[in-house]
Amino acid sequence: MTRTREVPARAAAVAVIGGGIAGLTLALALRREGVDCTVFERSPEPAGAGAGLQLAPNATRLLHRLGVAEALRAVAVLPRALRIRGWDDDLPLHTTALGDACRHGYGAPYYTVHRAQLHRVLREAVGGAQVRTGHRLTDLTEDPGGVDLTFASGARHRADVVIGADGVHSAVRARLAGDAPVFSGSSAYRGLVPADRLPWAAGEPEVRVWPGPGRHLVCYPVSAGREISFTATVPAASAGEESWTAEGDPAELAAAYDGWNPTVTRLIAAADTVRRWPLHDRESLPDWVTARVALLGDAAHPMLPFLAQGANQAIEDAVTLAVCLGRAAPADTPAALRRYQDLRLPRTTLIQRGARRSTQYLHRPDRPHHPGATADPHGLAGLRAMGWLYGHDAEAVATGEAREPLTGSTAP
Numbered sequence: 001m002t003r004t005r006e007v008p009a010r011a012a013a014v015a016v017i018g019g020g021i022a023g024l025t026l027a028l029a030l031r032r033e034g035v036d037c038t039v040f041e042r043s044p045e046p047a048g049a050g051a052g053l054q055l056a057p058n059a060t061r062l063l064h065r066l067g068v069a070e071a072l073r074a075v076a077v078l079p080r081a082l083r084i085r086g087w088d089d090d091l092p093l094h095t096t097a098l099g100d101a102c103r104h105g106y107g108a109p110y111y112t113v114h115r116a117q118l119h120r121v122l123r124e125a126v127g128g129a130q131v132r133t134g135h136r137l138t139d140l141t142e143d144p145g146g147v148d149l150t151f152a153s154g155a156r157h158r159a160d161v162v163i164g165a166d167g168v169h170s171a172v173r174a175r176l177a178g179d180a181p182v183f184s185g186s187s188a189y190r191g192l193v194p195a196d197r198l199p200w201a202a203g204e205p206e207v208r209v210w211p212g213p214g215r216h217l218v219c220y221p222v223s224a225g226r227e228i229s230f231t232a233t234v235p236a237a238s239a240g241e242e243s244w245t246a247e248g249d250p251a252e253l254a255a256a257y258d259g260w261n262p263t264v265t266r267l268i269a270a271a272d273t274v275r276r277w278p279l280h281d282r283e284s285l286p287d288w289v290t291a292r293v294a295l296l297g298d299a300a301h302p303m304l305p306f307l308a309q310g311a312n313q314a315i316e317d318a319v320t321l322a323v324c325l326g327r328a329a330p331a332d333t334p335a336a337l338r339r340y341q342d343l344r345l346p347r348t349t350l351i352q353r354g355a356r357r358s359t360q361y362l363h364r365p366d367r368p369h370h371p372g373a374t375a376d377p378h379g380l381a382g383l384r385a386m387g388w389l390y391g392h393d394a395e396a397v398a399t400g401e402a403r404e405p406l407t408g409s410t411a412p
Contacts, residue, residue, distance in 0.1 A: 016162075033323065052115065077220070078103075239278035316344070320397070344394075
């Protein structure tokens with residue numbers, strides 16, 4: 001995509017709270033726009049936890065433009081298809097083509113990747129000079145000229161603009177809204193299994209989804225095919241401990257899937273350890289921004305993982321926000337932040353609500369029915385139906401080179 005712009009005489013200096021995927025992508029995108037940026041991450045060490053995630057073309061096209069295509073390809077997997085399978089018999093029910101069909105149809109690949117490896121790719125691209133670890137935000141004060149930040153260590157920083165990219169429990173959001181995370185009633189068990197423990201993993205790589213009564217399981221290869229990442233969602237009476245590193249009980253997980261097909265039960269049994277993560281989102285906000293502060297990614301619109309779009313939408317946010325700030329003089333910062341919100345809020349709200357509604361399909365008591373699945377064994381119709389999601393080019397929309405929506409069916 002051809003990009004032409006005039007860089008303002010002095011772009012606003014930006015402080016990003018949160019050094020995860022959202023914050024690091026924003027740092028890369030701001031650098032490309034000529035905007036000075038410092039990232040403040042509360043953890044003393046880079047992120048190493050987590051399991052797999054799916055990167056759809058709406059995000060990978062943006063990451064490629066940010067210069068990480070080669071590094072991403074080295075750690076990611078290009079699955080051939082997404083297959084919905086029977087929870088009791090493992091028979092395929094519906095296929096959505098990915099692989100070459102997705103890349104040709106949408107101009108960018110669909111990847112599965114280990115979250116920590118994606119984080120490392122982004123961190124190395126950003127470099128250490130822009131990222132300050134061990135900085136937990138404790139206070140934020142906004143005035144007409146900028147924002148003062150105070151951290152638990154006593155360190156202080158002043159910026160023209162502050163972006164909260166600090167997740168579902170965002171400290172920045174707490175200063176903009178008086179809301180709280182909403183527990184979904186489900187917890188996700190995440191695990192990684194060496195691929196050589198699973199005979200079927202030697203076949204063509206694919207995303208496998210087993211919807212079933214009250215729960216579901218998703219798995220796919222990561223780490224260049226060396227590991228299989230799985231997420232098993234189960235009902236939970238309460239949220240319990242919240243941590244990416246909180247250990248789950250493998251016996252409890254196995255019991256939750258007792259009676260499911262052998263592919264599922266053997267996958268669970270092959271995991272040495274599992275992590276348990278209570279699933280939260282939040283109600284949509286009418287506003288994410290003030291004159292000098294904005295939210296991004298999960299801090300703005302935390303969503304359940306049932307459309308596999310959380311990281312993808314954070315990446316779209318980051319590129320959109322960078323374009324808006326990079327093309328505005330400091331005096332126009334409030335308008336730039338407002339434009340970012342106007343471009344992003346309708347789409348992310350739609351996807352956030354769609355992720356909630358997906359529970360009805362993934363956890364239905366009867367076997368899901370897919371009209372036309374038999375007539376579309378290669379999954380091309382399923383791929384075309386994702387045009388509203390995969391075909392979106394957030395950068396082109398932000399620069400005015402494209403309008404939303406692009407091709408495809410209506411959103412959920």
